[in-house]
Amino acid sequence: MTQVQPWPIRFQIGARTLFWVRRRLVRVPLELRDVLAGAVPVLPPLPKGADGWSVTSLPEPLMPAVVPNAGIVFVRQHYTRYHTDLTIGFDAWFAGLSGNARSSLKRKRKKLAEANEGTLDVRTYRTAQELAEFHGLARTVAARTYQEKLLGAGLPGDIPFRAVMQGKGARGEAFGWLLFVGGTPIAYLYCPMTGGDVRYDYVGHDPSWGEWSPGSVLHLEAFRTLFAEPAALRFDFTEGEGQHKRQFATGGMACVDLLLLRDSRANRATVRALQAFDGAVARVKRARDWPLVGPMLSRVRRG
Numbered sequence: 001m002t003q004v005q006p007w008p009i010r011f012q013i014g015a016r017t018l019f020w021v022r023r024r025l026v027r028v029p030l031e032l033r034d035v036l037a038g039a040v041p042v043l044p045p046l047p048k049g050a051d052g053w054s055v056t057s058l059p060e061p062l063m064p065a066v067v068p069n070a071g072i073v074f075v076r077q078h079y080t081r082y083h084t085d086l087t088i089g090f091d092a093w094f095a096g097l098s099g100n101a102r103s104s105l106k107r108k109r110k111k112l113a114e115a116n117e118g119t120l121d122v123r124t125y126r127t128a129q130e131l132a133e134f135h136g137l138a139r140t141v142a143a144r145t146y147q148e149k150l151l152g153a154g155l156p157g158d159i160p161f162r163a164v165m166q167g168k169g170a171r172g173e174a175f176g177w178l179l180f181v182g183g184t185p186i187a188y189l190y191c192p193m194t195g196g197d198v199r200y201d202y203v204g205h206d207p208s209w210g211e212w213s214p215g216s217v218l219h220l221e222a223f224r225t226l227f228a229e230p231a232a233l234r235f236d237f238t239e240g241e242g243q244h245k246r247q248f249a250t251g252g253m254a255c256v257d258l259l260l261l262r263d264s265r266a267n268r269a270t271v272r273a274l275q276a277f278d279g280a281v282a283r284v285k286r287a288r289d290w291p292l293v294g295p296m297l298s299r300v301r302r303g
Helices: 032-037 060-065 092-093 101-113 130-141 146-152 159-170 208-211 214-229 243-248 265-287 291-303
Strands: 007-013 016-029 050-060 072-085 121-125 176-179 184-194 197-199 203-204 234-236 249-263
Touching: 007 265, 016 121, 016 265, 032 197, 032 249, 050 060, 050 291, 060 249, 072 243, 072 265, 092 214, 101 176, 101 214, 121 130, 121 291, 130 159, 130 176, 130 184, 130 197, 130 203, 159 176, 159 184, 176 214, 184 214, 203 208, 203 214, 214 243, 249 265
Parallel strands: 016 050, 197 234
Antiparallel strands: 007 016, 050 249, 072 234, 072 249, 121 176, 176 184, 184 197, 184 203
C-alpha cells in the first residue's frame, strides 16, 4: 500500500526554516545506486486525499520521463548529489584532494590533537552494544547543534530510531564516530550502510568548537575507517550542495527535487507562494554583490 505522509514544504533561507506548509505527499526518494544507474523511477498511484509526489535526487536528464502530462510541476532545487568511491584506498583519495585542502585538514587535525594533550581522540562504534553507547553520547552533542535547534534534524532520540540503529549494528551495517576533547564528545557522525553504500545521515558538532572545524576532522578520520572496510563501496553524501561535500567527493550527478502536485486551488497557491519566496531570496542573494547594497545587508544582519 502506498504510504502518504503529511510532509512540510519548507520556506527556507539557507539552513533556516522560516515557516512551512504541510501537504499529504507520497515520497519517492532515489537511492544513490538508482541515481548512478539512471533508472527511471515509477511513480506509485496516488491514494485518495494525497496532494501529490515528492521526488528527490532525480537525475536532471530523467525529468521528461517522470513529469506527468497533467498537474502542477515545481522544481524545488537543483544540486549535485555527491559520492566518494571507497574502493580506491585512503592514500589515493587523500592525494586527490587539492594541496590547500590537504594542508588545511592536517593543520586542523593537529590543532584538535593539541587541544587534547597531543592525541586526537576519535572513537568508532559498530556493534549493537557500541551503538547504544554512541547514541547516548552523541545525543549530548546533538542537543546543542544548529541542526537540531534550527532544523529539527539532529540525531533522533526516540526508541524506534535506536532500535533500527542497533539492528543495523547487529548486522554490521552501521557506523558511528565521536570526536572527544578532554574526555567530552564535541562532534558526532552516524552513517548506516545498505548494499555497500554508506549514507551521510546525521552529523553535528558542539557550536562552541565551531572554529576548530571538528566536523571536517571527524569526517577525515571516519574515511580512514571506511576505506579499510571491504563491505563499504561508496559514500553517499545524499541530497544538497556543500563545500565539504565537493571537497571530499570523487564524483557526482546533477539532480533535482520535484514537487508533482494535483491541480487544485490550494496546491496552486502553495506553488505561487514558493515561487515568490524563492525569487525574493534569490534577488537578495544577488544584491549582496552590488557595491552599495551588499555592505548595507551585512550591517543589517549584524544588527
